[in-house]
Amino acid sequence: MQSKNNDASLEALQDIRSIMDRSARFVSLSGMSGIWAGFVALIGASIAHIMLQEPHYRQIGKANEAGPQQFDAYTLHFVMLGLGVFVVALLGAFYFTFKKAKKHSHVLWNNASRQLLIQGFFPIMAGGVFCVTFIYYGCGLFVAPACLVFYGLALISGSRHTLSDIRYLGMLDVLLGCCAIFFPGFGLYFWAAGFGILHIFYGAMMWSKYDK
Amino acid sequence: MSNPIEQLNKIFDSRIRIGIMSALIVNDNVNFNDLKSLIDVTDGNLATHLKTLEENAFIKVEKGFIGRKTNTVYSITITGEKAFRSHLDALEKIIKGLS
Numbered sequence: 001m002q003s004k005n006n007d008a009s010l011e012a013l014q015d016i017r018s019i020m021d022r023s024a025r026f027v028s029l030s031g032m033s034g035i036w037a038g039f040v041a042l043i044g045a046s047i048a049h050i051m052l053q054e055p056h057y058r059q060i061g062k063a064n065e066a067g068p069q070q071f072d073a074y075t076l077h078f079v080m081l082g083l084g085v086f087v088v089a090l091l092g093a094f095y096f097t098f099k100k101a102k103k104h105s106h107v108l109w110n111n112a113s114r115q116l117l118i119q120g121f122f123p124i125m126a127g128g129v130f131c132v133t134f135i136y137y138g139c140g141l142f143v144a145p146a147c148l149v150f151y152g153l154a155l156i157s158g159s160r161h162t163l164s165d166i167r168y169l170g171m172l173d174v175l176l177g178c179c180a181i182f183f184p185g186f187g188l189y190f191w192a193a194g195f196g197i198l199h200i201f202y203g204a205m206m207w208s209k210y211d212k
Numbered sequence: 213m214s215n216p217i218e219q220l221n222k223i224f225d226s227r228i229r230i231g232i233m234s235a236l237i238v239n240d241n242v243n244f245n246d247l248k249s250l251i252d253v254t255d256g257n258l259a260t261h262l263k264t265l266e267e268n269a270f271i272k273v274e275k276g277f278i279g280r281k282t283n284t285v286y287s288i289t290i291t292g293e294k295a296f297r298s299h300l301d302a303l304e305k306i307i308k309g310l311s
Contacts, residue, residue, distance in 0.1 A: 005217060009306040015227060016234040016300070023235035023242065023250050107249045111242055 026112040026162040028101035031211050033093035034169075034203025040092065041195035044085035045188055051077070052188070061140015075135060082131075100211065112161050120158035123150050144187030148177030148194045163210065169202045216305035223268055224299045228253055228261045233296045236271060236288040243285045262286065270295060 021027060051057045056074045101108045127150025134142045155170030173194050180190035224230050231251035235242050242250075248258055265271045270292030276283045288296075 005306055009303040012227075012230060013300070013303050013307070016230055019231050019234040019250060020238045023246070024238040110249065111239055111246045 022106065022112070023110075024112055024161065026110075026116050027210075028097055028104065028106050028108065028113075029162050029166070029206075030093075030096040030100040031203045031205070031207025031209070032096035032100075034199045034206060036092035036096060036203070037089040038196050038199030038201075038203060040085055040089040041199060042192060042197075044081060045192035045196060047081060048078070048188055051081070061135045061143060062138055079132075079135070116158045116161040119161060120154040123154035123157060126150060127154070141184040141187060142181070144191040145177045145180040147191060148173050148180060150177075151195070152177060163206060165202060165206050165209070169198060172198055216302045216309060219298065219302035219305070221295055221299045221302075223264065223270070224296065226261060228257065229265060232258075232261060232265060232286070233270070233288065233292065236286060237293060237296060241274070241285040241287040243283055247286065265292070268292075268295075 057078065060075050060078055098108060127146055130146045130150065131143045134140060134146060152170045152173030152175075155166050155173065159167035159170060176190055176194045176198070180187055183190065224233065228251055231253075232247060235247060235250055244258070244262075247262075248255065251258065253261075262271065262273070266273055268291075269289055272287045272289055274285050274287070276285065
């Protein structure tokens with residue numbers, strides 16, 4: 001009789017915990033999403049690296065006499081590359097997360113995922129505005145650090161609504177961004193480390209922890 | 213020491229009610245459809261249990277609209293939170309006392 005009560009209590013507590021987690025946290029986030037985003041970022045950084053061999057591209061984001069820099073074709077190529085990387089990374093991340101949610105028959109659009117998107121959206125949007133204005137005012141060397149810091153802040157603020165590992169990834173990105181400010185000219189390497197290597201590392205870790 | 217089993221709240225006997233309270237205790241508010249998919253119950257079943265909890269003043273109901281569709285959101289009351297926490301304490305005592 002007593003052990004029957006014990007079992008029932010344990011079962012009730014496990015139920016409670018599972019529902020608390022699923023309702024407040026978006027647990028379907030797949031580690032594969034991170035790995036994908038990391039590889040896309042590394043490919044994007046390599047393309048940017050090759051583009052930067054060309055002298056025209058080296059002028060992007062540098063202050064000139066004429067005041068705020070014109071958005072010429074070269075700048076546009078670079079911004080398009082950045083946006084392209086962001087969209088391809090996001091689509092792939094969405095695909096893997098969609099697959100994981102389906103496998104566990106969890107819903108993708110719920111209170112937790114809504115909160116995650118809202119909390120993450122504001123820092124990302126602010127970061128986007130800052131990056132574009134940095135290029136506009138000829139302070140291109142701040143773009144990579146700003147990307148890392150704002151993205152890291154977005155992860156920290158969103159992490160309350162998803163797997164907690166995301167918080168540490170966010171903190172590392174913020175720290176890396178802060179370091180990057182002191183190494184002008186190496187922005188792309190910091191960017192590749194933060195968005196490429198850290199994503200792959202954390203993605204693989206989360207994959208083996210939750211998805212395997 | 214009183215028997216912890218007696219401290220269990222009869223209202224939280226049902227899995228569905230426990231599910232509702234668990235979701236509401238960690239969120240400011242949750243709407244009907246989210247609760248439904250979270251706990252995996254039928255509309256009617258969920259509505260009945262929500263009604264019971266509301267009658268006991270454990271949850272608050274707010275009816276609103278998104279466009280033309282009704283959007284009913286539920287949140288936990290202070291009474292509800294207290295009752296649910298002491299139910300959890302009792303569950304914990306039972307497990308600790310016997311294992």
